[in-house]
Amino acid sequence: MTFPNFASRVLQLKTVLMFGMCIWAASSLSAATLSGTLMDLQGRVVPGATIRLLRRADGSRREVTTGGQGEFSLALDIGEYQLTAEAPGFSVLTRTIVLMNQSERIESLQFSEVVSQNQTVTVTADVSDVGLFAPDPAQRIMMRDQTLDANPGRPGMPISIPGMPVESPAGGVKPPQYFVPGVAGDHGEPIAMFFQIGGFLFQNNLPVNAHGNGYADPNVIIPIAIDNVQTDGGAFNVREGNNSVNAAIVFGLRERLEPMVRLTADYRDVNLVLGWSPANPSNKEWFGVEIAYGNGFLKRLEHRKQYKANFSKVFDFGKHELTLYGIGYSGSAFQPGLIPIGATVPNDTYDDRQSEETSNGALILNDVWRLTARRQFQFSGFYRYYTLDVRPNFGDGLIRQSEHRNVNSEDVLYKDTYNKAFSLLAGVNLRREAPRALDLDKADEAGIFQPVTANNITLNFYSPFIAADGTLAHVLHYNVGYRGDQVSVDNQDIYRPNFSFSRSATISSPKATISLLPPEGVSYLPTVSLSYGQAFHINDPRIGTTAIFGGTIISKARSYQLVVSKTVAQTEFRVTLAHVTTAQQLARISNDTGLQQDEGPGILKSLSTMARHNFTHGFLEGFFARADARDRLTGEATPEAPRLIWGFLGTVDKLPFHLVARGEYEHVGRKPLGGGFIAVPVREFRGSVMRPFESRGFDVGVNFLIVSGLGGQTVETLALPGEGEALDRITGFALRSYVTASFTYNFRRNRQH
Secondary structure: OOHHHHHHHHHHHHHOOOOOOOOOOOOOOOOEEEEEEEEOOOOOEOOOOEEEEEEOOOOOEEEEEOOOOOEEEEEEOOEEEEEEEEOOOEOOEEEEEEEOOOEEEEEEEEOOOEOOOOOOOOOOOOOOOOOOOOOOOOOEEEEHHHOEEOOOOOOOOOEEEOOEOEEOOOOOOOOOEEOOOOOOOOOOOOOEEEEEEOOEEEEOEOOOEOOEOOOEOHHHOOHHHEEEEEEOOOOOOOOOOOOOOOOEEEEEEOOOOOOEEEEEEOOOEEEEEEEEOOOOOOOOEEEEEEEEEEOOOOOOOOOEEEEEEEEEEEEEEOOEEEEEEEEEEEEEEEOOOOEEOOOOOHHHOOOOOOEEEEEEEEEEEEEEEEOOOOEEEEEEEEEEEEEEEEEOEOOOOEEEEEEEEEEEEEEEEEEEEEEOOEEEEEEEEEEEEEEEEEEEEEEOOOOOEEEEEEEEEEEEEEEEEEEEEEEEOOOEEEEEEEEEEEEEEEEEEOOOHHHOEEEEEEEEEEEEEEEEOOOOOOOOOOEEEEEEEEEEEEOOHHHOHHHHHOOOOEEEEEEEEEEEEEEEOOEEEEEEEEEEEEOOOOOOEOOOOOOEOOOOOEEEEEEEEEEEEEEOOEEEEEEEEEEEEEEOOOOOEOOOOOEEEEEEEEEEOOOHHHOEEEEEEEEEOOOEEEOOEEOOOEEEEEEEEEEEEOOOOEEEEEEEEEEEOEEEEEEEEEOOOOOOOOEEEEEEEEOOOEEEEEEEEEOOHHHOO
16 A cells, blocks of 8 residues: 555544543632542542642642542632642543632542552652653653743743753754753754644654754744643654654643733843633633744844744534644744854854744644543644745855745544553554755855755655553553654755655664552652663755665664652652664754764763652752763764753742742753864853732743853864964854843733732
8 A cells, every 4th residue: 555545544534533631621710619529430439539739829739638429628719720639540630720709619520541559640750650641751741830931032942941951053043952961962953842732742843954853943832831841752652753862852732821911021132922711711722922022142133033823722522622723933033153162253143144034834633532431532633834044154154044844744543441451552643744945055255145955855754653551460560562654755856866866764663661660568669660662863865875875764763761760758769871872873963064964873871860859839859960972883972962961940939028939050061072172061040030919910020041151062164254274163152141021911810809
């Protein structure tokens, strides 16, 4: 059966709607008595369960235990709450509850999934938080209220993730990327990135992008829409495919937003965010807009402009839950580019002409059909359009990289929980990407662009997957799976016809995780998990080696992982050892040509540790990671990859004068850049202090970044004005400290008093 014929048949499955995995259920807004009943999958009451509520406004927490008839009751202040229900043998139930007036609110709660008696699921996932949808034992789930905006009022990642610094080779609107220890920190980062739309993982990566494999654009998300972020797991989840070495990031989005307008500004940048949800709490929908203007901190003004629009709507049709999510984004700016360390150049930039412009839009659909409490079907699909025009100069002259592409995908998934010893997940993903006018041009002495390369590329992905999960004898949890990716690439090289080719590859990716859980009544033993998985990413067809020498169109990575986790005195400890081997790792991108460079087969070893303690009104988390990455043939360090990362993150939700504070310190040690060059360490301390005025409906806050070091550090061969000869030099751009002020007006909050 050919790929198009199979795709057309799967498209016919759109008539089959799917089951819904309701993790968050929004309600109303304000203060009242909250009461209700908790039931199991068969509708029987669950006594002795723990109901916890976290008030988002000030971080205060309440807890109650269900009675003999599964009942519970709490008197609460007005506001929005995160409700969690936990009981042995059941997956955690999480809801967002918004109380609007002084009346009684009744909630009927029902668990939707059975887990092992030894499993517990917490806000920050324990090593035993494993299952069909989250099999990686090292994963972390960070709640939005416990994270920081990465760069409020500026371009960049939407939020800061502890232990995953942000790296960017330029400013402007070009999105930086998260990186992990041992993975090259230049653009082209092979980390899979997803948005969770209902039960569907929408992959944000763009294979064979003009900026290299694995390049993604997270700027499309409005930060206030992020409810949680899940990290790690790229090699161990059968649902996560292309564009990863051994890491993945999943952004979970809210079902509702508190209607608000937020203005964040300093003396050079301004950012406006608007969010809206309907007054009726049963309508799970929201709409958000973000508008940003700025000039950065260099003498060369960026004249940055960004426009974003996001919307989400959930439709409930009996046993069906349909989630519709849309993205619109446009941005343009001048960019500083990289300049030699310690050198003085006009306007703090190597070339005043450097600029960038990008726009994209997407429409994602997820339809879930709950056949029974244990069984579900799911259909998902999306269409995306993307354009890019970026003009950098890194010493070899001004170049222009541009493209536009259309992407469409269809996904079918089935899940069945037979019993605690066996659950089944199976599905197939079909995806087509069509980068067109993938051009590289170089400016001549007169500043006129001359063509260098031009390609039209078509990529097809056919990816079936299957996994089984369960707990045996109360002490052994297993998750085994298989993902088979069939990839075809058609590369039409416009200027070099002999470099054109059509080629396909099949990648078999087995996955397995075995976890040893402490026996009941044995509290001193840790949980130990061992995992194996394979991931891959697409090589850049423009290199030419695939056509001339018959090289592969994909690069594989095999990952091994050992995780030990234990909670002592309400403090969670986790140690992760990782070992990754890569075949012809083509992760590094040449700034001069925009093409991949062959780094050879590599080996990556890393040690990561984390400790987290929750207080009544906050938490403190420390992390440490050390990695080494080398060429397996020469033993030389992979440029920009081996590094040390350590730091801590803390929140305090109850300070004098009703202040709420968040803070994070992050240290990125020296890393080899190749050719004997060593990078400068980077140290960042970011934080925010907010004062909510509940009765008046607004918040005021201050965000700050205190930083030393340089971003985007790499080695380039270039000549400075007046020096003549081109030399190898460390390049980067100076990171600047700043303070911004924010004002947030919440439209409905002031009506509660």
